[in-house]
Amino acid sequence: MIYDVVILGGGPAGLAAAIEAKKEGAENVLILERDRELGGILNQCIHNGFGLHTFKEQLTGPEYAERYIDMAAELNIPYELNTMVLDMQDNGDTKMIHAISEENGYQALETKAVILTMGCRERTAGAIGIPGFRPSGVFTAGTAQRFINMEGYMAGKEVVILGSGDIGLIMARRMTLEGAHVKAVCEIMPYSNGLTRNIVQCLEDYDIPLKLSHTITFIHGKDRVEAVTVMQVDDKLKPIPGTEEIIECDTLLLSVGLIPENEISRGAGVEIDRRTNGPVVSELRQTSIPGVFASGNVVHVHDLVDFVSEESVLAGKGAARYVKGELKNEDNFTTVNGDGIGYVVPQHVTVSNIDKDLTFYMRVRKVFEGSVVNAYIGDEKIATKRAQKFVPAEMVNFKIKKSVLEKYPNGEIKFVVEPKEAKK
Amino acid sequence: MKKEMICISCPMGCHLTVEGEDGNYTVTGNTCKNGEIYGIQEMTNPQRVVPSTVVIKGAMLSRLPVKTADTVPKGKIFDVMKAIDEVVVEAPVKMGDVVLADVCGTGVDVVATKSMAAC
Ligand SMILES: Cc1cc2nc3c(=O)[nH]c(=O)nc-3n(C[C@H](O)[C@H](O)[C@H](O)COP(=O)(O)OP(=O)(O)OC[C@H]3O[C@@H](n4cnc5c(N)ncnc54)[C@H](O)[C@@H]3O)c2cc1C
Ligand code: SF4
Secondary structure (H helix, E strand, O other): OEEEEEEEOOOHHHHHHHHHHHHOOOOOEEEEOOOOOOOHHHHHOOOEEEOOOOOOOOEEHHHHHHHHHHHHHHOOOOEEOOEEEEEEEEEOOEEEEEEEEOOOEEEEEEEEEEEEOOOEEEOOHHHHOOOEOOOEOEEEHHHHHHHHHHHOOOOOOEEEEEOOOHHHHHHHHHHHHOOOEEEEEEEOOOOOOOOHHHHHHHHHHHOOOEEEOEEEEEEEOOOEOOEEEEEEEOOOOOEOOOOOEEEEOOEEEEOOOEEEOOHHHHHHOOOEEOOOOEEOOEOOOEOOOOOEEEOHHHOOOOOOHHHHHHHHHHHHHHHHHHHOOOOOOOOOEEEEEOOOEEEEEOOEEOHHHOOOEEEEEEEEOOOEEOEEEEEEEOOEEEEEEEOOEEOOOOOEEEEEEHHHHOOOOOEEEEEEEEEOOOOO | OEEEEEOOOOOOOOEEEEEEEOOEEEEEOOOOHHHHHHHHHHHHOOEEOOEEEEEEEOOOOOEEEEEEOOOEEHHHHHHHHHHHHOOEEEOOEOOOOEEEOOHHHOOOOEEEOOOEOOO
């Protein structure tokens, strides 16, 4: 049998993409998931704050996942659990997916389209290289989250957290509620990398100090963490001699960023954008290989699952249209990140594939106040995105109407942060 | 009295200014109605949803995620956590099932946030 669409990863991205592909008319759809259940990272995110955009309610991670799992079940979308995808091969009209599982052993599945939804993984201590021994008690925040929320093991009692990403902030509160003492969250940048609401409800609510422009320069202890040396950094992020402070603790959590998981994509020859560490994609999330689509954290790290679902609907739509031979490939525009913008997704746009409007996702490089993001084609400003404040931790979503894009000849769409114009 | 705060009701995180005295407050800076409700509540009786886990027997995993079905007063969070810690449930459980009714006299139930089959 040749599948229409095979989806690699059953997290929120994979589920939403599968549901949309099926609704848009793809018939043989299959989800492959290496874990023991569907839902991805949401299964360990037991806190509330998911789905505000999609469902207009504050859901917890598992609740958000279950709604999508139920929708997939209603559409009778099959899935295989405990199935690890090893490799993908592009044979032109079809792709081969190689996977292994205890139940079915080795499988080679042939499919017309593939959607990559493998999510991302956490950067580890090794990846950032803090001097000291390698004692036990050093965890990535997500690993600690899984231990506590799913397996029921407490990770430690006296805790220091390095990095102010959302997972670190959420874990600061979670461990406090479970009786641990969180002594500090250290962030090397002069601003937090987490959502403002998480600073308020996870740190301020529990009087946990956030040390901005501080980093950990040494981990003490041989068998178990005993303390960490914390130092202030200058504006080049170099530790300032004389600012050393030793904080005793038995646990160090790292929340120092996420990396999209793209071994399979790279292996198949999918073009990767070095700004996002994810595949270069089009408006309907087609990668550089025709018939291979991607969405969610594998494309770029999202802070809100609602936007993962939104993006995955596009990928599902794209895959279904590809299978039906209805996907256009005119590539009218390429997007460019101008001053103040770190990256833009999608990187390519075929206007005729857009329904009514297209949302461009981007991140700013630093905190901007009193500014707007402008979109230009050539010298002409085609749209403006306003907000009270732009911060790197919060993805900017910038919607532009199809009717606006249709007015311009092919070329580049450039996004730039500019000062707000004074009101006339 | 005047207080600046950040609305945590949704990821927009609007910067609110709440002004006024006992029971007579005005909120500015909010983008929607929820921001007004939040701002007034923060002055009078701050509330939070408490998510946690309870022990589950006979399921694939040993912990079942739960939450308070509504917000509870901030000052009661640690009491609520203590009460939640004592709960033990048996699989199967459906999402939304009450695992602990009227936690700490708040009138709010603690409910399962995930369905777990028996195995
Ligand atoms: C700790 C944490 C807290 C968060 N808090 C919030 C929040 O409060 N509110 C909010 O809206 N969002 C939050 N998010 C963001 C949101 O949860 C994520 O952006 C979203 O879950 C990403 O979905 P995904 O499907 O792309 O990836 P994932 O959920 O990671 O799913 C990827 C799936 O692919 C599977 N997979 C990977 N490789 C393979 C392979 N080779 N073979 C088979 N299967 C594979 C994985 O097992 C996994 O199930 C949080 C994220 C994290 C990590
Ligand atoms: S005021 Fe409304 S839009 Fe602004 S953060 Fe609160 S709930 Fe969100």
